[in-house]
Amino acid sequence: MANQEAMLTMTNVSKTFYPGSPNQVNALQDVNLTVNKGDFITLVGGNGAGKSTLLNAISGNFLPDTGDIVVNGNNVTYLKEDKRAPYISRVFQDPKMGTAPRMTVQENLSLAYRRGDKRTLRFGTSTIEKAFFKEELKKLGLGLENRMEAEIGLLSGGQRQSIALLMATLKKPDILLLDEHTAALDPKTAKLVLELTDQQVTENNLTSIMITHNLQDAIQYGNRMLVLHHGQIVKDYDAEAKKALTPEAIFAELQALSIQDILI
Numbered sequence: 001m002a003n004q005e006a007m008l009t010m011t012n013v014s015k016t017f018y019p020g021s022p023n024q025v026n027a028l029q030d031v032n033l034t035v036n037k038g039d040f041i042t043l044v045g046g047n048g049a050g051k052s053t054l055l056n057a058i059s060g061n062f063l064p065d066t067g068d069i070v071v072n073g074n075n076v077t078y079l080k081e082d083k084r085a086p087y088i089s090r091v092f093q094d095p096k097m098g099t100a101p102r103m104t105v106q107e108n109l110s111l112a113y114r115r116g117d118k119r120t121l122r123f124g125t126s127t128i129e130k131a132f133f134k135e136e137l138k139k140l141g142l143g144l145e146n147r148m149e150a151e152i153g154l155l156s157g158g159q160r161q162s163i164a165l166l167m168a169t170l171k172k173p174d175i176l177l178l179d180e181h182t183a184a185l186d187p188k189t190a191k192l193v194l195e196l197t198d199q200q201v202t203e204n205n206l207t208s209i210m211i212t213h214n215l216q217d218a219i220q221y222g223n224r225m226l227v228l229h230h231g232q233i234v235k236d237y238d239a240e241a242k243k244a245l246t247p248e249a250i251f252a253e254l255q256a257l258s259i260q261d262i263l264i
């Protein structure tokens with residue numbers, strides 16, 4: 001059960017790309033959002049709704065035109081992406097983006113474990129760390145604890161994405177951002193990685209925002225669901241409201257707001 005302490009606050013956050021030109025895009029429009037500690041939010045919306053831009057704003061990919069972003073009491077609005085890295089982890093759609101292909105599973109995990117730490121891999125991985133990584137890999141249930149010396153590039157997309165997820169959560173981040181992280185996987189593997197995600201988030205009480213194009217998954221997972229449209233949060237369902245939701249009910253509610261291009 002999530003408590004009610006804020007982990008992320010976005011206040012009046014706006015971002016316009018190509019302002020004043022014919023290509024102007026109001027990607028985020030006056031977004032106000034409070035995410036409580038332990039919230040697992042699913043984020044849906046049509047193509048170009050601003051979902052990735054919202055995650056980009058949180059992770060510091062760009063400076064917002066207006067507004068403030070506070071993570072766990074730290075105002076990060078003007079912090080560059082690398083300076084926010086100790087607070088924020090992100091898993092992308094492409095499994096290749098979260099892992100170093102020529103390095104072994106163990107080396108990748110060591111790197112992730114040293115995030116924000118001055119030590120480098122030159123100091124090697126200690127026996128205690130190795131045992132810890134092995135235990136964590138075992139929990140994934142994919143037999144990867146027996147492939148710690150394998151180069152990541154030789155693993156399948158699903159195995160790689162599972163490790164990317166583990167890397168993102170090995171050092172508990174204040175916020176875990178999941179940017180359609182199962183979209184590039186086949187349906188069976190996507191389900192597996194989603195289950196792993198749910199397990200990691202729930203067991204570690206992580207605060208997370210997950211983008212998905214799958215409405216059923218958005219309803220099934222997490223304790224809150226946001227719908228973004230034209231850079232604005234147009235629906236915010238809490239756990240109670242979510243329980244009773246169906247994709248059809250969401251479509252009907254959005255149609256009542258004259259929103260047609262909501263998903264897929």
Ligand SMILES: Nc1ncnc2c1ncn2[C@@H]1O[C@H](COP(=O)(O)OP(=O)(O)OP(=O)(O)O)[C@@H](O)[C@H]1O
Pocket residue numbers: 017018025027045046047048049050051052053054
């Ligand atoms: N760096 C950028 N430069 C210019 N325009 C951008 C940039 N990033 C996003 N946009 C534009 O902002 C709008 C929102 O894009 P965004 O990627 O956030 O949408 P999305 O909801 O994630 O869509 P999708 O589901 O298709 O990935 C789009 O019109 C996009 O072209």
